[in-house]
Structure formats: structure tokens, C-alpha cells
Amino acid sequence: MNKPKSIEEWKEIITTARESGLSDKDWCLANDVSINTFYYNVRRLRHHACEVPEPVAQNVSLQPKVVPLGISFYCCLDNHRKIHEACPALPPRKTA
Numbered sequence: 001m002n003k004p005k006s007i008e009e010w011k012e013i014i015t016t017a018r019e020s021g022l023s024d025k026d027w028c029l030a031n032d033v034s035i036n037t038f039y040y041n042v043r044r045l046r047h048h049a050c051e052v053p054e055p056v057a058q059n060v061s062l063q064p065k066v067v068p069l070g071i072s073f074y075c076c077l078d079n080h081r082k083i084h085e086a087c088p089a090l091p092p093r094k095t096a
Contacts, residue, residue, distance in 0.1 A: 010044070014038070014045065017031070017033075
């Protein structure tokens with residue numbers, strides 16, 4: 001797609017891409033369209049107040065994932081003690 005396209009043509013191209021189920025990047029790669037040109041024309045259409053479909057979500061969760069590390073408090077204390085014993089240059093440990 002090297003020749004200049006009209007706004008109407010880009011609206012059709014972007015709508016086709018967004019309704020394909022592919023990400024914008026994947027659709028552009030499959031259809032030999034520069035991703036930069038694609039997004040430039042998305043902005044251009046929005047500037048002209050055209051309705052542009054939103055991109056397809058790519059299995060992205062906005063919820064943070066909590067992963068248990070399985071480290072106990074006592075394990076950390078024991079490792080801390082071993083590190084201080086092995087390296088006398090560290091400042092002395094504070095004891096409670």
C-alpha cells in the first residue's frame with residue numbers, strides 16, 4: 001500500500017483491521033501496511049471526527065498478579081545472619 005489513500009479509504013482499511021480480530025501490529029504485518037502509517041491515519045480520522053473502532057485487547061489484564069514466593073520470615077533472618085557472618089565488612093546487625 002504505497003499510494004496515498006483518501007480518508008474514506010483509510011476509514012475502511014482501519015475498520016477492516018480492527019474487526020479482523022488481530023492486533024493492529026499483526027494486521028499491518030499481514031497486509032504490508034506500515035504500523036506508523038496506520039496509526040497516523042487513525043489520528044487523522046479522529047481529528048476529522050470519524051468514528052474509529054477501538055483496537056482488539058491482546059490478553060492484557062490490568063489486574064496485578066499476586067505470586068506467592070514461599071519465603072518465611074525465619075528463612076530471611078537465617079540468611080541475613082549467614083551473610084553478616086560471611087562478610088565482616090558489613091555494618092553490625094541490629095538485635096532486638
